[in-house]
Amino acid sequence: MASPDISIDIRPEFNSFDHLRSTGYISTDRPWLKLYGIRVPPVSPFNSLSSTPDLALIHQCLPDELLIEIFGRMSPYTLGRAACVCRKWKYTTRNPTLWRNACLKTWQRNGIEANFRMVQSLYDSSWRKMWVQRPRIRIDGLYVSRNTYIHTGITEWQFKKTVNVVCYYRYLRFFPTGKFLYKISPQKVKDVVKCMHLRASKGDSVFKGDYTLSGDGQIEMALLYPGHRYTLVRMRLRVRGTTIGANNRLDVLKILTTGVNGTELGNWKGNILELVEDWEENETHDPDVPAVSHSRGLTPFVFVPFEETCFFQADTSVLNLPVEKMDYFVPG
Template sequence: MQGSVSAVAAEDNEELERFRRQWLEEVWSKKKPQGSQDGAAAFTPTSTSAEPATQSPPQSPPAHRTTHRRASHHNEATSPVLGARKVGPASATAQFGPSLQRAVEVYRKAVQHEQKSELDDALRLYRSAFRMDSNVDRAYQLFEEELHRKAAAASPTQKAQQHKKTPSGTAVLEGLLSDMQALDLGPSRIPVAHAYGEGFVTGTLANLISSWPPELTFERDPESEEEGVPIRMLPDEILIIILRRLDHSALERFARVNRKARVITLDASIWRPRVQTIYRPPQIPDEEEFEALVVKYMTDYRRIYIEHPRVRYDGVYIAVCHYIRNGVGENVWVNYSHLITYYRYLRFYPDGQVLSLLANEEHSPSQVIPILKPTLRKKGFFIGTWYLDGTELHIDDLLPKEPTAAETRYSFQMVLDLRSRPVGRWNRLDFRSYESVHIASGEATPLALKNERSFWFSKVRSYV
């Protein structure tokens, strides 16, 4: 396989080289004047010059030469785009038509692909550009020359700055410090100093908090001035200890009280233990991935909890499925159809174990959820393993609790997509594949997903 890939790459390189060589020969032939056999005479400039340029076309162009080299001023004098007279870049771009402008844009993209060593795309775009206009290379050179002229005119002091004396190490350090102090990094990463002075907030919430005053407090309701505010008597340390015992839903409801409550709930000592407990295998590939995760979100643990994919342990994922079955009746002129409803349940554990149950409509979710435990003995009940890879959830080795001889021949596996509706809930699982696996041979057979529906998360307060 590798040999075929290298052969294809070699053929592409040879094709690109042949295209370059053919294109250069056409350019050299166009530059020769009518009735002249001397190749050097083709490069004699029409304008007077102290040292006229004399060049001869190369017999075999070097492999590293690209088709986007800049033309000299002598070549511009005989440009086939603008005629025999010498014209500046400004007037040249003014004469570009719409088709030539499109060709130049395609040519520019080809140059970018070639600089990135993407030769296939570069060759395709070069061909397209020359089909649109045969002189696109000259037009591109003139256009690039004009851009450089404008850039040089916009910064007239650039050359003078290059000849300035290099500042000392102390001056450079002072300049870096002044530049760092001038940076406004507040909205992107704001420290939240509370009881323990730890925690950072990033993103949109940081932009909002940056506009708030530094001193915040719990304020009295203006409509009931006689009532006091007992929560003011609690130190921040005690309030944070109380908030640690709440779940994320209660925390966010408390944060809606006022600004002081919002800032208090951002303390890292509240969110860090939750994140450290949840984001470990099988939620992430390995323990080292957690450190990279913290760096990625700039130590904003609350944002990790909300935005990074996670399978929830505080409830059950339920899929309500339906299908229609044809019935038989005494009256042959009447067609009978039955709507059949069944449920699929998935319950995940932090140790990588998953419970799967297929139940009919005779048993409602309110009856099934309290008994959905590893000790359950019921037809359609399977136990397997799971792991999360990004937003892709893999469930493998689904087998009955006490399989019979026939049931031990096959196991089941699922691949589902983890989604969040709305953001932060991670409450939906979409079927991607469902297969039965022959244990002896390892052969997987896809199962029909026509009647399967997405799983939706349902929080469970207690399984008692």
């Protein structure tokens, strides 16, 4: 047994073996590190006489003409996702005919000649640049606004007042013809998307109106609530995007309800927006229905594509969180 009186001084470098363990990793040869950042082209088969690399199987089955035909039937949202598949598809989606068709369909109310003059004068004859930079309303999904407010309950046999947080949604769907659908409901996105079409029944409480989009991205909208007394709803929105070309937000500038004269409405043959074009903001044509400017429910709209309104993806959206987890939604 060693005596406690004997002490041996050990140098610090011999007291740790960390340097011995790390030496093996430093000296290890890793040849695959030399391949980082280097693009390796595919090699032709050994018995092939051609010096050009063979195409992938999907590129061999789909010639360029057929690929353009398939891409021409896609929505712009799906076309952008297809451009992320491979390099060949990325260059194929840059075909001007694809973006020309998308632009002419989106701004069809302006006319073909006006769109051609605009793309030549403002966007360097690039239809894709026009699609990205020009303010537009997306028609491949729904704009959803999540609103909450506090409602005081009835105090009965209790010492404390009951306070409820109520959540409801505003839904908008736009069409390139100048029509839009509007619905207010506490239901979630996956349940409302089924009835947001032009053939919706009265029980679905989906109302149809007219809209116009100005060059600076401002939207003027008008719709008519049927009932014992007609009520006109006028909204002013502004298009913006979280990134360039997204156009996935609608800021609510004003929501106004006014009265309409039934005789004046019966003699009018145009759309509702043309009827109230010369009206003042606080003007009403029915003394029983005053003009009211609303200050609640002005949360910005968030765009949800139809591809994300299916059952599985809609349940995972933050818009469907209960008020216990998210009492107020900030779109950003």
